[in-house]
């Protein structure tokens with residue numbers, strides 16, 4: 001069974017159609033990179049997977065999206081519950097103005113009451129997974145706003161991991177970071193793929209090539225090409241893909 | 251050149267604010283501070299029977315003697331009934347129209363009573379009396395007493411505590427009403443109100459903020475006061491609670507719009523992060539949004555407190571206006587501004603009463619200015635996130 | 636797995652109840668406003684008549700009308716707003732257009748906020764000490780009007796400042812670019828563009844000023860003076876103080892209640908009109924700028 005399947009998904013914002021019959025499949029423990037020019041619908045597609053678009057007035061979709069074989073837009077699905085299984089990391093670090101500890105614990109406190117000792121355990125575990133533990137373990141009570149940008153972004157990853165999602169969505173997670181922090185996050189993604197399935201939007205084609213197993217190229221709301229990353233960059237089948245990756249675009 | 255002078259004119263207009271605040275402070279203090287050193291019985295000499303052994307009396311003792319709350323004996327004086335003689339009660343002994351010799355004769359015979367206590371201008375004082383010192387301490391009179399009776403003769407009581415506590419009761423109740431209600435309303439407007447109604451409700455806030463307070467007070471007197479009376483089985487519904495509820499309600503537009511502004515200013519990505527972690531709408535409100543805007547809620551509360559403290563007419567009309575120490579919100583109270591409004595019209599310019607009222611004005615001014623200044627200083631600078 | 640399988644998502648009753656609660660509280664507070672207006676319209680409407688608006692009071696304020704108080708209030712409002720309009724517009728222009736970020740500017744902005752928080756009764760004290768006593772104006776329309784002007788200055792300055800700031804920078808720069816001086820640009824471009832907002836603020840402020848009681852208690856308001864003022868140096872009756880007198884210190888309070896309801900209604904309608912117009916204008920302006 002695929003981890004994620006999209007079947008002929010179209011999306012509208014009001015009258016504006018943002019996606020045209022997009023279909024793709026992603027296997028468990030793989031990293032899917034979404035690339036394409038600005039405004040082509042990458043974020044729209046990503047946000048479909050945890051129903052974040054539900055908040056946008058005028059949003060409408062057709063088609064089916066299955067996660068673990070289940071239609072996430074079926075009427076009986078609770079989007080809140082879904083989002084606890086599908087974590088998300090944004091373009092800019094979004095630490096809450098609380099302590100580091102409370103940031104990571106935020107998602108845990110939303111769910112069934114865990115004991116404080118359990119929460120502490122899972123906070124530590126998440127921070128370790130996000131490769132941040134060693135840097136912050138001595139001042140967990142410090143405000144998260146005092147961390148550097150790269151640390152903040154890893155904190156946001158830890159925060160998402162703490163609720164133990166099985167699918168992790170990242171929307172240009174390194175675009176606001178310096179090269180060293182970017183490298184750290186890429187390394188982290190590499191680690192995480194052992195346990196998680198990851199969908200990541202990126203504008204940086206080298207990054208897509210470095211970290212992903214599968215790459216999907218969007219253009220004007222259409223999925224132009226989706227294949228193994230190795231093939232994608234060495235042997236694109238579609239002329240538009242070729243034009244894009246060789247930088248002769250637009 | 252012309253441009254320079256033009257700009258100077260604009261600058262001068264802006265500088266009027268300095269003049270206003272400066273002038274306001276200057277006049278308030280000029281008229282109010284003398285309370286601390288002026289005595290209310292300047293130009294009056296206290297005197298007793300020559301055989302009275304007491305060297306001096308405290309103002310409180312004089313008051314107690316006049317009120318009949320104590321006796322000379324209790325103070326270590328002669329064993330005789332107290333006979334107070336002062337300007338306001340002279341006509342008890344002699345008519346103001348009596349011929350001068352008769353007038354003098356009656357005063358002289360009063361002076362022979364062992365328990366007599368004169369408080370008269372030196373010109374009227376009979377010769378065979380012993381002047382007695384009644385030292386006045388402005389600080390003590392203002393802050394060591396809770397009795398407010400500023401025109402009482404011969405010595406007024408000007409303890410501010412009953413008024414301060416009255417203001418405190420009303421503000422506390424007002425804040426208890428406005429803070430939760432204002433937050434609830436702001437949350438409702440930001441989270442649940444259909445967009446079409448947004449401007450309508452903002453307009454209603456504006457209207458509410460513009461209601462003349464005397465009209466609100468009148469409605470309170472006609473409607474709320476009887477309700478409170480019935481609900482709590484009181485003799486009189488004019489209480490601190492009544493005033494507090496009305497004031498809280500009147501301050502709603504201020505509180506709600508400040509909180510609303512703060513809620514609208516939360517970075518959307520932060521809100522999405524919360525939803526992305528599987529928070530529900532109310533979890534996001536309670537665990538992210540309200541904690542996030544806590545500094546703004548705090549400043550809004552300070553500003554509301556300042557507004558409630560200074561509101562005059564409503565309190566004057568519905569709070570019962572008794573300058574008593576209240577230990578329950580169901581008792582009538584008198585606040586600082588209500589006292590000013592009620593009494594300043596009757597206080598002759600330059601009288602002790604007048605100065606005391608200005609002193610109350612100073613207290614009110616200092617409290618509200620510090621609340622506002624504090625709110626200004628700690629107001630959350632727009633955070634970047 | 637993703638959801639509690641195969642039945643509808645949980646209802647989250649707690650959330651619904653919380654939503655209902657804030658909705659009820661909000662509409663409840665608004666309902667009180669409606670209640671006050673309705674109550675006064677109902678009770679005051681029975682008294683309202685042409686005579687009530689145009690005749691002076693008679694028979695210990697139990698009969699007749701409220702014309703002297705009405706006229707007095709209008710005078711006071713006019714004096715206050717006209718005085719404040721010039722100063723506040725100039726000060727607002729300075730803060731928004733001419734002041735470079737400096738200590739002085741910060742100080743003024745701080746003072747405007749501070750002044751806005753000072754209770755109106757304290758302004759009344761100030762008016763009494765300065766205009767009535769020190770300047771020797773006595774209790775007069777001028778003294779009261781100036782006191783009210785001071786009171787409304789902070790609100791008006793802030794309003795003017797926002798009005799000027801809302802004029803698109805591009806227009807100002809275009810004017811400067813063709814060689815107009817800053818002052819010329821201000822009078823020819825910025826001021827005309829900002830005028831609607833400034834006027835809106837003035838209308839709003841007149842609504843507030845009209846309803847103020849505390850500042851006029853000691854500076855102008857006469858308890859009973861059923862004549863019309865001939866000069867600005869005379870005292871006058873005013874609607875809010877008249878209402879206060881009617882409900883608290885009439886000789887026969889029960890008998891003056893009908894008059895009180897009428898006065899309250901007139902005062903309410905006047906302020907409602909003014910604040911209503913201003914609020915409507917303001918939100919229309921806001922919308923038009925947004926698009």
Ligand SMILES: Nc1ncnc2c1ncn2[C@@H]1O[C@H](COP(=O)(O)OP(=O)(O)OP(=O)(O)O)[C@@H](O)[C@H]1O
Nearest residue numbers: 013016018036037038039040041042043044045056
């Ligand atoms: N909230 C919205 N309301 C209306 N239209 C939207 C909204 N969000 C996105 N769109 C439109 O949908 C299309 C796809 O947007 P999307 O954000 O998915 O692009 P993207 O590929 O993520 O671009 P970028 O690389 O700039 O992030 C765009 O044309 C955009 O204008």
Ligand SMILES: [Mg+2]
Nearest residue numbers: 042043044171
């Ligand atoms: Mg995007």
